[in-house]
Amino acid sequence: MHDKHPNKSWKAKLHRIIYEADTPNGRLFDVILLIAIIASIIFVMLESIKSFDARYHNFLDIAEWIITIVFTIEYILRIIAVKKPFKYIFSFYGIVDFLSTIPKYISLIFIGTQVFIALRALRLLRVFRILKLARYLGASNMLANSLKASRPKILVFLFAVFIVSIIFGTLMYLVEGEASGFTSIPVSVYWCIVTLTTVGFGDITPVTPFGQFIASFIMILGYGIIAVPTGIVSAEYVQQNKGRSTGVPTPPAVDLNTESCPNCSAERHKDHAKYCYNCGHSLSDYS
Amino acid sequence: MHDKHPNKSWKAKLHRIIYEADTPNGRLFDVILLIAIIASIIFVMLESIKSFDARYHNFLDIAEWIITIVFTIEYILRIIAVKKPFKYIFSFYGIVDFLSTIPKYISLIFIGTQVFIALRALRLLRVFRILKLARYLGASNMLANSLKASRPKILVFLFAVFIVSIIFGTLMYLVEGEASGFTSIPVSVYWCIVTLTTVGFGDITPVTPFGQFIASFIMILGYGIIAVPTGIVSAEYVQQNKGRSTGVPTPPAVDLNTESCPNCSAERHKDHAKYCYNCGHSLSDYS
């Protein structure tokens, strides 16, 4: 008991620095991490440009090592700081943090060998580091709530879009045929999605009068049904906005309370909350 | 009378399995059917890919026979289970179910002969099996109601889009002429719809300065008037959402009551309803 207290307070301090942003050290930790994330993404993108990679290969390699070490330290610190490390490790952010560190280590295995595809896939993995940014987006509760509330309706809508695409895609395959680029039903369905969503690449276009007529119909349909998800989400927002129309002061759109439960790491606590809304643990007791 | 009772209860059980999903057998029936539908669509799509069809032709042929037999059994069972078979046969789902079974049988007639176009059209027919899925979408009453309520306004809107397309299409035909690909008024109108709906394939594009000026105007018009159907549907949804703003618990967005009237097969009954809202028949009397 005697021994544990200093350790406890050390752990509590660490937890505060890593999971919260209301101390100078905590803010510094966040800023360093943000820079590392953004730099990492920029380097991954630059590395994919052949002419750039050829000239600055060594610089990119060293930078990648530094970033990997930063993320490794962050990952270890996060595991130490939380009370239930396994809960963190298998959480969404735990997996993202882990995946952010390993690519460079694994790449050591392939040194000498020339497994290009595996290396390319590893490079891809590094891009998922951008998901670390999601932690700082936390906010936007209202946005997430609106989307969550209208999700079943949007899914039904997207499913309907899919059925329409398959039927009209098959129809276009029959009408236009392979000469116009509608080489198979999957390709036709792809074209139909391109058209219905009003993207319209133009890599495949109908050339027969009847095909153009059906295409016109699909386009007007797509132009009209885009109103459906918009209407759903609009109504949901209007609904959520209701509370604000009754003189109640508007809550900040972006929630900046970065406090986090020392027990379960739940975030988005109310300001001045004393106990975790999720597990009931005291927010100030880092034991 | 003595003879009929066991038959009645047998029919009632069958009706329950086929038309409802609240018994284990009923759920199994639905799952088998869902797999058959989705597999069928995937096979139709794969068959259209020449390289795939060349290699796995026999497999696809056998799979199609199995699926056809499954749908045939389903069709016969549905006819037996309902009290008024003719009502089912000539209903939307009755026709879809029938069309789902025949293509393979008809294809037997063409064996030996080489009526390719007819065979392609038959292949097309099979894709309509996807409409069988609509039965499981049943839900989304609110979505359907909103669209139904705003339909006349959306039709007026689409009609206006059509008039605008014809006038500007003709104008572009006059201004750009055949050199730029505006070979006839129908093609010009097709281009105008492509542009107004913001699809923009790029297969035909204006090249003269005046043509580009008119095109810019059409695009900004299209960009502006997309607000109209969206506004209509949004307002309709806000309207339908009103009932929910008064503390009344929100009804589930997707209605999962799969009960169906043994007399008229009407669906979407209220939970615990005792009589069909459509024909007044007792929902538990399968006589």
Added chain:
Amino acid sequence: MHDKHPNKSWKAKLHRIIYEADTPNGRLFDVILLIAIIASIIFVMLESIKSFDARYHNFLDIAEWIITIVFTIEYILRIIAVKKPFKYIFSFYGIVDFLSTIPKYISLIFIGTQVFIALRALRLLRVFRILKLARYLGASNMLANSLKASRPKILVFLFAVFIVSIIFGTLMYLVEGEASGFTSIPVSVYWCIVTLTTVGFGDITPVTPFGQFIASFIMILGYGIIAVPTGIVSAEYVQQNKGRSTGVPTPPAVDLNTESCPNCSAERHKDHAKYCYNCGHSLSDYS
């Protein structure tokens, strides 16, 4: 006075047939006119297809004469039927009706001579006959009101779109230059409108990294600001829908009262209205 009465009632009857649709003759008149308008538009479109025109030139010529005569009779009858012919002649529909008749007559002047451009322009004029259909759209008061109410805001929005297009168009002209197809500022502004409205033809596309970066920004801007007109119109509709939320029976979305004032030809009277809302004239007094 003795002489005038039969004439008066004859005129009243004619007015009823032409301007209203609540008598069998009136409905017949409307149906014939609708068929003539739609047939006329179809013939104009078919005439522009060279291969079709070459084969059926005589048929199209005769059909055009018949339609021209029908519209001429309609035009004369309308002038006779209204009390103030000049008001009709210089009204929107009066001009449309006049322009629907003259092209074929003027074409007689050019017989023998070969003024192709003039003839093409005349062909164009005939397409405006489609505006005659607007008379039957009459309805959609709510739609028109919403648009009218939000017009100033939409104009400000479109003007902002235009300023953005000019500035970014010039920027792209500087960045991409003529090599990528941005040959002049007007062309660049045209490209910018194509991109901002999410049409995206692809006839001109940025190829330099910086150009693609600016293009990405323009696209995300366009994707975001489409919300503005939609929001404006949605709010306007929600506003207009308010009256319907208070248990008041919903008025029909499409107003089918085709009664028309015998004095000033104003339309959209309330059902059972006795006096014109516009000029106060009795709706049943055709004197």
Added chain:
Amino acid sequence: MHDKHPNKSWKAKLHRIIYEADTPNGRLFDVILLIAIIASIIFVMLESIKSFDARYHNFLDIAEWIITIVFTIEYILRIIAVKKPFKYIFSFYGIVDFLSTIPKYISLIFIGTQVFIALRALRLLRVFRILKLARYLGASNMLANSLKASRPKILVFLFAVFIVSIIFGTLMYLVEGEASGFTSIPVSVYWCIVTLTTVGFGDITPVTPFGQFIASFIMILGYGIIAVPTGIVSAEYVQQNKGRSTGVPTPPAVDLNTESCPNCSAERHKDHAKYCYNCGHSLSDYS
């Protein structure tokens, strides 16, 4: 004191002419300026068309000098007319007004030398004169307020779009590779933004089945999430429209009060306001 009064009233008159539009002279000043702005933009655009510039180079040069002199006079008058010239000079409009005058003067320096790129950049600068028009747009308070109120949410949304684009762009780079035009991750991300925003140029398109499948997913995602900013802005407008639903007369959508504070030049005062809402200075005291 004796000397200052006539000067004061002279300055007050000048202020009135330049900053307000409620006197004949003020209106004349505005009209001349509007013509100069629009003419200037048109000339810059025409100058970029090589064939036009070659033929009318001298005319464009003289026109540019006249416009530059008009804007120079305007700039000097504005400095004289306000009480705190430095505040004006470093304000948004002060900088725009300054940048509108200098390009032609600087171009004198480059005469003889052939610094084409600098000259092109100067030509670009002139286009920003269009921002002078923003002064006359002043209006649209409601539009600006709605956008301002929903800005944090829209930024979160745009940020999410950016994260999605980077992840899917990298995925497409891995799947499609350089053969299909996905030459690097930045190019892939550019393509992903083109697709997600439903622009769809078609300069780069997926060709592998799996690439087309991912592309379909991105398109449907883009088609669905366009609802989010629209919903946000719609809800904001509905909110702002609330005040209008309670019988209160609707304020004019475009605010035409062009009065401007003689002290701090703040605009958009209420009609009949006597004191500046910004600095409290009397609106009629030009001392």
